[in-house]
Amino acid sequence: MVASIPGTDFLTSALNVISQSLLIPVIVLLLIFVVYAVITLGGLISEYTSRKKVPVTKIRDIIDDISTAESSQELLKIIDSAEISSMQKKILADLAKRENLNSKQRGALARRLIENEEDKVEKALEKTDIVTRIGPTLGLMGTLIPMGPGLAALGSGDINTLAQAIIVAFDTTVVGIAAGAVAYVVSKIRSRWYDQYLANLDALSDAVLGFYEN
Known part of the structure; x- marks a missing residue:
């Protein structure tokens, strides 16, 4: 005869109640995630x-134009006519x-403006990254929770x-x-786009800063 540890029945019952009470929130969150994934996929296509x-050759041409500008007004015209965002x-x-x-102050401003764009990019990718990580986890929870009563x-x-x-x-697993898979694809594609956007912005801002240092 196996001896029962006092309080075990109460603890296991409490765990069972907690786990079963999580099933509805898990299902609701999964429905929200899948709707968000579909909407995000549509947003990616749009x-x-x-x-x-903007290919590298076009950025090179813009930088060449900036380097040959003879005044700040001409520089502004080059920026305004450039085929960038x-x-x-x-x-x-x-x-x-x-x-x-001066050059240091302008450099500090450039760094802050670029950092602000990086913050926007991180915020844009944050939601899809969350769905990528949490979606499969919720699917696993939705798999395990009903199996207890089922068994x-x-x-x-x-x-x-x-x-x-x-x-x-x-x-819930599916x-x-x-x-998670849709959010992962969207996040990876957008990450590549935004990395290129920031790289181009960084190169062009350095070219503008170099114009005033000459």
Whole structure:
């Protein structure tokens, strides 16, 4: 006869109540995640169609034009006519207009403006990164939570309850992995786009700073 440790039944019952009470929140979060993943995928397609593709050769040409500019007004015209994003133009124009600043002050401003863009990029990728990591975890939780009552029902011969538990377990697993996979793809593609955006902005801002140092 196996001796029962006092309080074990209470603790295991409490754990069971807690785990079973998490099933509904897990399912709700999974539904939110999969809806968000679909919306984000649509946003990625829309962003792709409207995105300015700026090859390295074009950045090289813009830098060459900046290096040959003879005045700040001409520099502003080059920035305004450049085939880059409106936000990049705004940042570069802001640097070009700061004629009252010395080189160190202008460099500090450039770093801060670029850091602000990096913060925006991190914030844009943060949500999809969360879904990438948490989606499969919620799917695993949705798999394990209903299996406890399902196995208990199997012990009493209730096949229907076990079948329902298995259906819920498989559905939550599929939804969690699907949401995580879509979010991962979106995050990777956007990360590559934003890295190129920041690299171009950094190169062009250095060119503008170099214009005032000459």
